[in-house]
Amino acid sequence: MDLLLEGLKKAIEMVLAADPIIVEITLRTLKVSMTAIIISTLIGIPLGMFLGLVKFPGRKLILVIINIGMGLPPVVAGLWITLLLWRSGPLGDYSLLYTETAIIIAQTLVSLPIVTALTATAFQQINEKMILQVKALGATRLQLVWILMKESKLALLAAIIAGFGRVIAEVGAAMMVGGNISGDTRILTTSIVMEVSKGNFDIALALSFILMTLAFLITFLLTFLQQRKRSHE
Amino acid sequence: MKNKLLSLSFVLFLALMTACSSSDTNNAEEPETTNEPETTEVETTDLILATTTSTQDSGLLDVLIPMFEEENPYNVKTIAVGTGQALEMGVNGEADTLLTHAPVAEKELVDNGDVLNYQQVMYNDFVVVGPSSDPAGIKGLSTNEAFTKIFEAESVFVSRGDDSGTHKKELSLWTAADLDPAGNSAYLETGQGMGNSLQVAAEKQGYILTDRATYLAQKDNLGEFEVLVEGDENLLNIYHVMEVNPDKNDKINAEGAKAFVEFMVSEEAFKTISEFGMEDYGQPLFFLFE
The missing domain is CATH 3.40.190.10 (Periplasmic binding protein-like II)
Structure with missing residues (x-):
């Protein structure tokens, strides 16, 4: 109990003092996670829409694979990416291992299936009669997509929120492909692991509060976006 | 109204993100320009140091690495893992320099020519x-x-x-x-x-x-x-520093590794090592060979 209070106190102290290292780690966490979820969104939503709306042979198989991908353990993703990015690996020439880019790749890999699968589910649920109706009213393809997206806004934002939750909580892959390098690839989750192994439980707790606050604020913003229209109507 | 507020907050958020990414690049460039104003643009290259968790968890590297980076144009990427993994990274050419503490296992790497310039640092x-x-x-x-x-x-x-x-x-x-x-x-x-x-x-x-x-x-x-x-x-727990054989991979930063090994056995590093821990624990955590 004492430790909890101490950690909370320390967190407030660290935030108030704007400890440059903490600020740097927090901003990096934000930057890396946001980049990963934006990439996942940009790829996952169109892909999910396509899989949800268009029927073609092999579609079920792809959906199964993506659903399995939702459970892809981050350490597994981390291991694969490490092997790919190694100097002696196939992508070794780009020197990407132990960089922020490597973490972004790993986080995208674990969040993309979530965004894609949840989007696909949302679009599969759309009533076909509605699509026919919109088409009958003379909507162009682009207009149709836009209307359907608006229609499934709740589910799309839920997909993004779920993907973001995965990304911000992720530690195994970030540790492996990022290396937790001070001033380079150290993010909040990997710092927490390191501080625990150093025995600095108070700092670890303080960092955990900062991480929770960050996750809360962003999820809050997204939920607000999601629920906004509802209250209007 | 609500719409505007929301887009405003989103724009602010994006601005914050760009700000933090640009400040990052500023930070990275600063040392190059401020530290070597006379010399013509020394490019900072990455140097991967694979080491054991004990050197990081004790806080020793937090003191030594900044000293090294201040004097040399290298950005040290410290990967703190178990000695077994660190040595394996050396064998595969995934690291540039190693700081480890398993003399028997290290000896094998030295004999195989996996590592060069094998030097005793501290114990x-x-x-x-x-x-x-x-x-x-x-x-x-x-x-x-x-x-x-x-x-x-x-x-x-x-x-x-x-x-x-x-x-x-x-x-x-x-x-x-x-x-x-x-x-x-x-x-x-x-x-x-x-x-x-x-x-x-x-x-x-x-x-x-x-x-x-x-x-x-x-x-x-x-x-x-x-x-x-x-x-x-x-x-006895003996730490050695070494360079990974640059023949292992053409990406190995051989010059940086050499500079790091030299730094680790320099008077300056020795002085820091022998004093490290006095303040916090009242006794040194690492000792030098006489």
Whole structure:
């Protein structure tokens, strides 16, 4: 109990003092996670829409694979990416291992299936009669997509929120492909692991509060976006 | 109105993100421009240092690396892993330079030509720590006797189990005592770093072999725990630094590795190492060879 209070106190102290290292780690966490979820969104939503709306042979198989991908353990993703990015690996020439880019790749890999699968589910649920109706009213393809997206806004934002939750909580892959390098690839989750192994439980707790606050604020913003229209109507 | 507010907050958010990414690049460029104003643009290159968790967890590298980076145009990427993994990274050419503490395993790399410029840096010692109640009664014994007693009493013994330098040392001590602990149900392998393993030992009221530096750094978190066996000749913990053979991979930063090895055995680094820990623990955590 004492430790909890101490950690909370320390967190407030660290935030108030704007400890440059903490600020740097927090901003990096934000930057890396946001980049990963934006990439996942940009790829996952169109892909999910396509899989949800268009029927073609092999579609079920792809959906199964993506659903399995939702459970892809981050350490597994981390291991694969490490092997790919190694100097002696196939992508070794780009020197990407132990960089922020490597973490972004790993986080995208674990969040993309979530965004894609949840989007696909949302679009599969759309009533076909509605699509026919919109088409009958003379909507162009682009207009149709836009209307359907608006229609499934709740589910799309839920997909993004779920993907973001995965990304911000992720530690195994970030540790492996990022290396937790001070001033380079150290993010909040990997710092927490390191501080625990150093025995600095108070700092670890303080960092955990900062991480929770960050996750809360962003999820809050997204939920607000999601629920906004509802209250209007 | 609500719409505007929302888009405004989103724009602010994006601005913040761009701000933080641009400030990052500023930070990275600054040392180049401020530190070497006379020389014509020395490019900072990355240098991957694979090392053991004990050098990072004790905080020693947090002091040494900035000193090195200030004088040399390298951005050191410290990967703190077990010695086994660090050496493996050397063999595969995934790191540029190594700082490890498993002389027997290192010797193999030197003999195979995997690493060059193999230099002794510092030492400290391993100690056997355990609960103050000392259920197996090992206090003050030699390592051989202590390990035998722990084994016979079936007391809890926590092993790193991760092929680290400490784990290698522990296994050699069991072998020296002619024992095989693997079958003992009270023998726990954590597979984790030294700090975490110490915490496990404290919770389980077990014995554990640890380097003194990490133990001292963790002491306050461990409760009724103390050093029970120390000072044995075979408890010496020697750290070496080395360059990875640049033939391993054409991406190896050979110059940076050379500079790092030279730095680690320089007077300046030695002075820092010998003083490290005095302030916090009242005793140095690492010692130099005379």
